[in-house]
Amino acid sequence: xxxxxxxxxxxxxxxxxxxxxxxxxxxxxxxxxxxxxxxxxxxxxxxxxxxxxxxxxxxxxxxxxxxxxxxxxxxxxxxxxxxxxxxxxxxxxxxxxxxxxxxxxxxxxxxxxxxxxxxxxxxxxxxxxxxxxxxxxxxxxxxxxxxxxxxxxxxxxxxxxxxxxxxxxxxxxxxxxxxxxxxxxxxxxxxxxxxxxxxxxxxxxxxxxxxxxxxxxxxxxxxxxxxxxxxxxxxxxxxxxxxxxxxxxxxxxxxxxxxxxxxxxxxxxxxxxxxxxxxxxxxxxxxxxxxxxxxxxxxxxxxxxxxxxxxxxxxxxxxxxxxxxxxxxxxxxxxxxxxxxxxxxxxxxxxxxxxxxxxxxxxxxxxxxxxxxxxxxxxxxxxxxxxxxxxxxxxxxxxxxxxxxxxxxxxxxxxxxxxxxxxxxxxxxxxxxxxxxxxxxxxxxxxxxxxxxxxxxxxxxxxxxxxxxxxxxxxxxxxxxxxxxxxxxxxxxxxxxxxxxxxxxxxxxxxxxxxxxxxxxxxxxxxxxxxxxxxxxxxxxxxxxxxxxxxxxxxxxxxxxxxxxxxxxxxxxxxxxxxxxxxxxxxxxxxxxxxxxxxxxxxxxxxxxxxxxxxxxxxxxxxxxxxxxxxxxxxxxxxxxxxxxxxxxxxxxxxxxxxxxxxxxxxxxxxxxxxxxxxxxxxxxxxxxxxxxxxxxxxxxxxxxxxxxxxxxxxxxxxxxxxxxxxxxxxxxxxxxxxxxxxxxxxxxxxxxxxxxxxxxxxxxxxxxxxxxxxxxxxxxxxxxxxxxxxxxxxxxxxxxxxxxxxxxxxxxxxxxxxxxxxxxxxxxxxxxxxxxxxxxxxxxxxxxxxxxxxxxxxxxxxxxxxxxxxxxxxxxxxxxxxxxxxxxxxxxxxxxxxxxxxxxxxxxxxxxxxxxxxxxxxxxxxxxxxxxxxxxxxxxx
Numbered sequence: 001x002x003x004x005x006x007x008x009x010x011x012x013x014x015x016x017x018x019x020x021x022x023x024x025x026x027x028x029x030x031x032x033x034x035x036x037x038x039x040x041x042x043x044x045x046x047x048x049x050x051x052x053x054x055x056x057x058x059x060x061x062x063x064x065x066x067x068x069x070x071x072x073x074x075x076x077x078x079x080x081x082x083x084x085x086x087x088x089x090x091x092x093x094x095x096x097x098x099x100x101x102x103x104x105x106x107x108x109x110x111x112x113x114x115x116x117x118x119x120x121x122x123x124x125x126x127x128x129x130x131x132x133x134x135x136x137x138x139x140x141x142x143x144x145x146x147x148x149x150x151x152x153x154x155x156x157x158x159x160x161x162x163x164x165x166x167x168x169x170x171x172x173x174x175x176x177x178x179x180x181x182x183x184x185x186x187x188x189x190x191x192x193x194x195x196x197x198x199x200x201x202x203x204x205x206x207x208x209x210x211x212x213x214x215x216x217x218x219x220x221x222x223x224x225x226x227x228x229x230x231x232x233x234x235x236x237x238x239x240x241x242x243x244x245x246x247x248x249x250x251x252x253x254x255x256x257x258x259x260x261x262x263x264x265x266x267x268x269x270x271x272x273x274x275x276x277x278x279x280x281x282x283x284x285x286x287x288x289x290x291x292x293x294x295x296x297x298x299x300x301x302x303x304x305x306x307x308x309x310x311x312x313x314x315x316x317x318x319x320x321x322x323x324x325x326x327x328x329x330x331x332x333x334x335x336x337x338x339x340x341x342x343x344x345x346x347x348x349x350x351x352x353x354x355x356x357x358x359x360x361x362x363x364x365x366x367x368x369x370x371x372x373x374x375x376x377x378x379x380x381x382x383x384x385x386x387x388x389x390x391x392x393x394x395x396x397x398x399x400x401x402x403x404x405x406x407x408x409x410x411x412x413x414x415x416x417x418x419x420x421x422x423x424x425x426x427x428x429x430x431x432x433x434x435x436x437x438x439x440x441x442x443x444x445x446x447x448x449x450x451x452x453x454x455x456x457x458x459x460x461x462x463x464x465x466x467x468x469x470x471x472x473x474x475x476x477x478x479x480x481x482x483x484x485x486x487x488x489x490x491x492x493x494x495x496x497x498x499x500x501x502x503x504x505x506x507x508x509x510x511x512x513x514x515x516x517x518x519x520x521x522x523x524x525x526x527x528x529x530x531x532x533x534x535x536x537x538x539x540x541x542x543x544x545x546x547x548x549x550x551x552x553x554x555x556x557x558x559x560x561x562x563x564x565x566x567x568x569x570x571x572x573x574x575x576x577x578x579x580x581x582x583x584x585x586x587x588x589x590x591x592x593x594x595x596x597x598x599x600x601x602x603x604x605x606x607x608x609x610x611x612x613x614x615x616x617x618x619x620x621x622x623x624x625x626x627x628x629x630x631x632x633x634x635x636x637x638x639x640x641x642x643x644x645x646x647x648x649x650x651x652x653x654x655x656x657x658x659x660x661x662x663x664x665x666x667x668x669x670x671x672x673x674x675x676x677x678x679x680x681x682x683x684x685x686x687x688x689x690x691x692x693x694x695x696x697x698x699x700x701x702x703x704x705x706x707x708x709x710x711x712x713x714x715x716x717x718x719x720x721x722x723x724x725x726x727x728x729x730x731x732x733x734x735x736x737x738x739x740x741x742x743x744x745x746x747x748x749x750x751x752x753x754x755x756x757x758x759x760x761x762x763x764x765x766x767x768x769x770x771x772x773x774x775x776x777x778x779x780x781x782x783x784x785x786x787x788x789x790x791x792x793x794x795x796x797x798x799x800x801x802x803x804x805x806x807x808x809x810x811x812x813x814x815x816x817x818x819x820x821x822x823x824x825x826x827x828x829x830x831x832x833x834x835x836x837x838x839x840x841x842x843x844x845x846x847x848x849x850x851x852x853x854x855x856x857x858x859x860x861x862x863x864x865x866x867x868x869x870x871x872x873x874x875x876x877x878x879x880x881x882x883x884x885x886x887x888x889x890x891x892x893x894x895x896x897x898x899x900x901x902x903x904x905x906x907x908x909x910x911x912x913x914x915x916x917x918x919x920x921x922x923x924x925x926x927x928x929x930x931x932x933x934x935x936x937x938x939x940x941x942x
Contacts, residue, residue, distance in 0.1 A: 049158075050180075051176070053562070054564055055508045055519070061574075061576070061611070062613045063160055063162070064161065064698065066088070066090070066777075067156050069156045074881065075843070075881050076834055077880070078879075081154060082111070082147060084151075085146065086109070086111050088797070089777065089798055090113050090159065090775075091113065091830070092114055092775075092801055092829075092830050093114065093115040093116065094112070095110055096137065098313070098314065099916075099920035102353075103138070104135055105135050105145075108146075114161070114775045116174040116771075117711065118137055119143045120171065120173040121171065121175055121176070122168050122169075122172035126178075128500070130144050130403065132622070135494060136533070136624050138712075139550050139669070141624070142622035145428075147346060147348075148320050148322070148345075149344070150322035152225050153225060154181060155183065157177065159176075161777060162613065162702050163617030165617035166564075166579055166615055169562075173706065181340070181342065182210070183221060183326055187889075188209075188937065189937050191206075192207050193932065194931070197926065201230060201314075202230060203230045204230075204931070205229075206228075208224070209223065209224055209225075222323075229319075231316055231351075233311070235310030237927065239903060239904075240314065241310040242915070243915055246908055248908065252911075252913045253306050254308045254381060256291060256302075256303055256304045256380065257280070257474065258303075259369075259377075259378055261372075261374050262366050262375045262750055268296065269300055269301070269374070270302070276293075279471060279474070280303035285477070286385050287307055291303055292305065299657070303475065308355070309353065309915025309916060311384060312352060313351045314925060314926070317348065317350070318347070318349075319346075319348075321344075321345040323341070324342050326339075334410045337407070337408050338405070338407055338422075339407075341402065341405075343401070344399070346401075347396070347399075349397075350394060353390075354382065355915070357435075358380060358382060359437065361377055361379075362377070366464045366750075367465055368457075368467070370455065370468045375460070378474065385480075386483050388480045397433075399429070399430050400428075400429045402427060403426045404426070406423050407421055417505055417507050418505065419506075420502075422501075422502050424502065425500075426498045427497045429493070429495040430494045431493055432493075433489045435488075436488060436489065436545070437545040438488065439542065440543065441485060450469050450474045461748065490536035490538055492549060495531075495532050496529070496531050496623075498527065500526070501526055502524075503523070504523045505521070506519070506520070514568075514571065515569055517568070518568070522561075522563050523560075523562040524562075525560050525562075528556065528557040529556060531624060533624075536549075548631070548666070550631040551628070552628040552631070554627025556584050556586045558585070560580060560582040563578065564578040565578070573603075575599070576599035577598055577599075578615075579595070579597075581593075582595075587673055591677060593618045593677050594616075595615065597614070598614050607691055608687065609687060610687045611686060613685070614682075619678040622710075624671060625671050626672065626673045628671035633666075636662045636665070637715050637716050639660040639757075640722070640723035641755055642754045643656035650720065665758045665759060668761075669765060671765060675765065675767060676708045678707070679706070681705045685700070686698060694782060695782045696780070699776065702777070703773070706771040708768070709767065709768035709771055714763070715761045715763055720822065722737075722741060722744055734811070739809065744760075745759050745762075747759050768807070769807040770805075772803060772804070773801065774803040775801045775802060777797070777798070778797070778798045778799075791839075792835065793834075793837075793838070795833065804816070804817040821855030821863060825860060825922055830850065830852060832848060841885040841886065842883070845879075845880065847880070848878045849876070851874060851876075851877070851922070851923075852874050853871040854905075855869070855871055855872070856869065856870050856907045857907055857910045874905075875902065875904060879899065880899050881895040888937075890936050892933075895931040895932075895933065897931070900928075901927045904924075905918075905923075907919075
């Protein structure tokens with residue numbers, strides 16, 4: 001029984017749906033009466049909570065738990081599970097999402113706890129592991145996708161920062177997130193919602209229907225959710241509809257028709273020497289008549305326009321369907337059969353933008369133009385008129401995933417021993433249809449229409465092919481029929497699967513101690529898992545122009561044993577011990593690791609809990625880490641060495657010539673089955689204080705010491721290190737320098753002064769030496785009864801990352817990721833707060849989130865010490881909601897997200913060549929959104 005004022009205070013806060021932990025998998029209905037008082041809370045019996053295998057009677061334990069209830073999701077304006085988690089204070093890390101055009105996983109959503117890698121979080125659905133997303137984050141990392149989870153089916157979400165491997169095994173280094181689905185409804189429910197954005201795009205429609213039934217000993221809950229969301233395009237927002245006009249230079253037009261001199265150094269050439277710009281008049285109708293003769297200071301002339309950034313999606317066109325069922329059958333008083341099925345269908349379309357739809361002579365490296373007597377690069381970017389509209393050539397991802405749990409649980413006769421034997425199967429299949437330019441047909445088209453036949457090799461180096469381009473043909477729009485002749489779709493199929501058989505026995509009253517009953521839980525589990533990523537054969541056979549992909553496949557078996565022992569030594573002191581041993585069989589070799597945790601709960605007073613936990617955690621190399629084949633990607637990097645040769649050192653990088661400031665290169669990486677497990681020492685300590693029954697304050701400090709971290713190297717950093725090594729800023733014989741020089745491949749120099757153009761950068765996965773993170777999290781909740789005017793509820797959460805250091809190679813000085821913006825743009829601090837007023841049939845909530853300062857663009861390129869480098873102001877976003885219950889069965893709600901339509905902090909350090917002048921890893925430009933929602937309950941449940 002609950003005897004503590006501290007527990008009562010926390011549970012009173014939970015009664016209105018705000019803060020702290022409650023039972024994972026317990027049959028609470030968060031839509032039930034929220035007027036429960038402390039006396040009702042005290043009737044709670046021992047239940048299993050996230051973070052322990054043993055049923056607990058205390059709400060707060062040695063493991064801090066943050067809970068987001070179903071009421072929170074609605075009242076605070078969270079439209080998705082991903083959004084609720086990403087806006088939480090502990091999610092300080094910068095991550096890729098829908099705003100990150102051209103990424104490997106543009107249709108997936110994830111988060112980073114305290115800036116640690118996204119794959120360091122263990123995700124559970126009802127306490128069972130969630131399957132990995134088949135595609136790889138950043139083309140390298142295995143992770144979980146939160147995009148398609150049904151928000152209306154969620155009962156609550158428990159978040160446990162800190163290492164939890166001693167209970168949950170691999171991946172639980174940064175923390176554990178348990179998404180608990182609803183197990184019971186008090187009535188059949190129909191929920192409909194419609195939303196729209198102030199500045200256009202993003203219209204949303206959602207329908208949810210669920211009911212629960214009882215037929216004798218059989219209990220069933222079933223629900224379905226359908227949702228359709230329209231995309232937001234770049235041209236829907238003023239900040240992204242054209243090249244930046246408030247930066248360090250005037251807005252600069254895109255290079256749609258470009259002849260670039262590489263040898264004579266004259267930049268962009270206009271081949272129409274006698275009639276400058278005449279070629280541009282032939283294409284002036286493109287982009288709605290905005291294409292014109294353009295120039296860049298000191299670089300030359302070309303044809304282009306200012307509006308191409310708008311032809312990329314900022315959010316996806318998404319359609320989802322979810323089915324969820326939960327069933328139990330009571331065989332007798334001691335035996336219950338159970339089963340759960342969650343199925344997700346997620347279809348998303350997106351457009352990376354016109355920056356990813358062009359042709360150039362890059363397949364030849366350079367060409368020698370007989371007329372210009374120069375080595376040149378030709379480039380033609382395809383306009384909306386040529387492609388038949390960018391909305392008609394979107395990429396499309398279709399994901400089908402499901403989690404299935406089947407099992408039996410009960411009690412061994414009249415003993416105090418409980419058992420739970422279950423089987424879990426998860427599977428996630430992904431079909432990616434990507435719009436492509438096919439290499440043979442597109443090169444053949446431009447050779448026959450523009451370049452003409454090759455005429456030998458260049459007279460300068462006897463290396464580059466010689467052509468006599470027909471520039472009258474070059475400066476002509478490509479017909480849609482011709483465009484269709486060399487483009488089309490490729491299909492890539494990928495999947496993951498995981499099977500686990502799990503057995504647990506538990507005795508919550510093993511024997512008596514002065515402080516209460518000791519408890520013991522023992523778990524044995526085993527299974528197998530697999531990953532297969534199979535790109536379209538044409539991608540692997542080099543038949544696709546300017547595009548590459550990941551590849552790989554592998555599987556492994558695994559088993560583990562876990563034990564937890566809880567001992568209330570006295571009424572004040574409880575000790576919790578847990579240990580786990582994991583074994584993975586990879587290519588007939590064992591990869592194993594053991595972990596442990598020691599937790600202490602000290603309650604010197606009824607209102608105070610002092611807690612601490614120390615232990616170890618680990619992450620086994622993922623299947624992609626072990627079995628990813630030679631995989632490539634095209635990207636852009638700054639050639640710092642060649643920029644510096646022209647006087648544009650890193651602190652003056654904005655002055656670097658375009659041909660060196662943004663060099664397209666081919667990056668390669670691969671897996672390695674000999675990679676070691678990532679290991680960590682983790683601990684946390686803090687307190688929970690409840691001076692009043694309606695008040696709760698918790699403060700917890702977290703420490704992570706992580707070794708052997710698996711991560712690909714950073715291309716931009718390798719280029720920067722190459723320059724720093726060349727001038728002696730870093731010891732040329734250091735591991736950093738030797739690695740940087742060996743990883744970058746260049747072509748021959750074209751002028752004897754500059755280094756050759758960067759052609760490829762090798763960024764393999766390696767075991768990083770060490771990463772250190774210290775962070776503090778504080779939560780405060782308070783409820784005030786204001787008599788006939790109702791109740792006020794206040795809740796706030798604060799996180800501060802105090803230290804984040806990364807040592808990339810043994811012997812290197814540590815990188816301070818909090819103060820080195822070239823490596824990290826994570827938020828150091830994050831705080832959110834909400835206040836809710838409930839009165840009679842009304843409830844209204846105001847929720848605010850403050851994102852701390854981040855480095856501006858110049859700082860991310862050259863560090864804080866350079867001119868114009870600095871930090872951006874904090875970003876504030878406010879949500880508001882109001883709900884009216886005209887009858888007991890009907891709730892009508894109006895929600896506004898981003899009430900003040902706040903855009904990302906203005907960053908004037910971006911140059912005029914930038915089309916998205918904000919850090920899409922940290923911010924979005926979605927703006928203000930409105931939602932109307934109606935929830936109707938059809939009488940009493942059966």
